[in-house]
Amino acid sequence: MLKGKKIVIGITGSIAAYKIPFLVRLLVKEEVDVRVIMTPAAKDFVTPLTMATLSQHPVVTLPFKTENGDWNNHVELGQWADAMIFAPVTANTLGKMAHGIADNFVVTAYLSAKCPVFIAPAMDLDMYAHPSTQNNINILKSFGNFIIEPQIGELASGLSGPGRLEEPEAILQIVREHFMHRSDLGKKKILITAGPTHEKIDPVRFLGNYSTGKMGFLLAEEAAARGAEVTLVAGPTYLTIRHPHVKRLDVVSAEEMFETCMREAPLADIVIMAAAVADYTCVQKSDAKLKKSSQPFSLELSPTKDILKEMGKLKLKNQILVGFALETDNELEHAKNKLITKNLDFIVLNSLNDKGAGFGLNTNKITIIDRSGPVHYGELQSKPIVAAEIIDFIVKNRTYQA
Secondary structure (H helix, E strand, O other): OOOOOEEEEEEOOOHHHHHHHHHHHHHHHOOOEEEEEEOHHHHHOOOHHHHHHHHOOOOEOOOEOOOOOOEOOHHHHHHHOOEEEEEEEOHHHHHHHHHOOOOOHHHHHHHOOOOOEEEEEOOOHHHHHOHHHHHHHHHHHHOOOEEOOOEEEEOOOOOEEEEEOOOHHHHHHHHHHHHHHOOOOOOOEEEEEEOEOOEEEEOOEEEOOOOOOHHHHHHHHHHHHOOOEEEEEEOOOOOOOOOOOEEEEEOOOHHHHHHHHHHHHHHOOEEEEOOEOOOEEEOOOOOOOOOOOOOOOOOOEEEOOOHHHHHHHHOOOOOEEEEEEEEOOOHHHHHHHHHHHOOOOEEEEEEOOOOOOOOOOOEEOOEEEEOOOOEEEOOOEEHHHHHHHHHHHHHHOOOOOO
16 A cells, blocks of 8 residues: 555654654554654754665755755755654654744745645644644644544653654554545546636626535545545635645536536536535626626526535436535425435535634635434544545445435
8 A cells, every 4th residue: 555655754862762763663564755854953863974874865954965065955845745754753843844834844845745744743742732832733724634642651751651753663654544435436537517607797797606616526536535536616716726636627617516516427426515505596697897886786696506406306326416515594305305306326515603613714614414314423623634534434334225
């Protein structure tokens, strides 16, 4: 599972750094291409020569190579890696990572990462238990990083308690299981919609909503990272997609989204309709800018096509159809009704009554309702984690027969 993967190991100034040569050796045995980076303080605990010998690559500790002035490019390293493992991570470096204090090569590489990041703290038990340390860990979790929790055991201080770096074999297994998990959508074709639609009034005005498309884009990235071939139908948004296995199709209006989805849906194993499609469009669209006047102004509106309902009518055998519902009252009742009337397999419910959930935010709180009965109640979490939560649920239940 790890053969051929490219992994960066970041070492900071902790006595627990003595374990990292063993981790590098284990990864190399798995035929992983390992690059090691270190903070200057880490060299007090393990030498760059040791790590270079075991990894079979030069070790980077500074942004510049002092002998000739060449630049060690942290951005290229962030793009190169399939994963980054920072271990051991001191309380000092946790704070720098959480707050973007990029005063060494290890933190600049972390801030440039476009891959899964594993962070393994190691420190004395009182430092680990301190509210500032725990707050920094929670911040890093909210960014979507994976925290490898320290173990309870004897520490360098002579005390015993939580703060001991996880063993190399266990870290290896955590990373191995992650990549096994990340291939669970291998070769599945997934259609995802995202963002709002804009319904033209005149050349400078439109009907729309507050959706940014962030949730749909994160779902596309998450599904592609787990092996799926993703088609993303995106309404107007400033967002960009990074994963090479996501094909992006841009649309503007509800009609354009309808036509694109009808064309793409028969090719998909899973359809996730996360877009906030306008319910109404203008009957008359002006080619010239409408002028302001002192008189009341009204627009004649007609309903847009119900894309989700049409998808439910045309749903193929063994195809999974997932809808979204954003509600403000009687949330569960409305979502369950939508689940049945539109022939969905699952529906993801958002309530605007939940603080921290809704359009344009970095967090979300969802409830997933399964057509077969069970209801999954999520917690308020960062949107990348919520995207993984939704994909996890679909993967677990993808053999569901409508």
